[in-house]
Amino acid sequence: MNSKSADEWNPQIFATYWINYASRLVQSRFEKALRPLGFGLPYVGVATELEKSGPLLQRDLAKRYGVEQPTMAALLTRMERDGLVSRKLHPEDKRASLVSLTAKAKAKLSDAKKRLVKEAREVTACLSDPEAEMLTSLLQKVVKLLEKM
Numbered sequence: 001m002n003s004k005s006a007d008e009w010n011p012q013i014f015a016t017y018w019i020n021y022a023s024r025l026v027q028s029r030f031e032k033a034l035r036p037l038g039f040g041l042p043y044v045g046v047a048t049e050l051e052k053s054g055p056l057l058q059r060d061l062a063k064r065y066g067v068e069q070p071t072m073a074a075l076l077t078r079m080e081r082d083g084l085v086s087r088k089l090h091p092e093d094k095r096a097s098l099v100s101l102t103a104k105a106k107a108k109l110s111d112a113k114k115r116l117v118k119e120a121r122e123v124t125a126c127l128s129d130p131e132a133e134m135l136t137s138l139l140q141k142v143v144k145l146l147e148k149m
Contacts, residue, residue: 019139026123033115037108038082042075044116047084047101047109055098057090079105 011017030041039047049064050056056064062072076099079085084105087097101109124132 015142019142026119029119029123030116033119034112037112037115039084039108039112040078043079043082043084043105044109044112046072046075046079047105048113050085050099050101051106051109055088055100057096058099059096061099084108 027041034041034044045065046061049061053064058072058076059069061076062069065072067075076085076087080087083102085099086102087099090096090098124135127135
């Protein structure tokens, strides 16, 4: 980068611009692939966590998914509306509820994950295997740095 470009805001010269732009395009593709199943991209993360762990408290889901409790509450409300999760009172704490996947969500989750894998592979089809591995490794380094900041 020359000194002139360092003094002017030209976002396209920075990797951060392309990371953000690529992320938005990938997210759009993922959402489009999931739409026929009645899933949104955030649903898949929550559903996968519930599939792996079984019923969880909302606060535990928020912690595992890395979001604030109000954000998780809104997401779970939408998922409950769409028939993908159910909530039951916690047997020991009547103020809390356990969130579980419904049979409807369990039936669709495998297909949702397959669609995401297909999209992820298509998005990186222009890269060789070593390039795709290098890109993944470099992005993981960036994420680790950002998590420490």
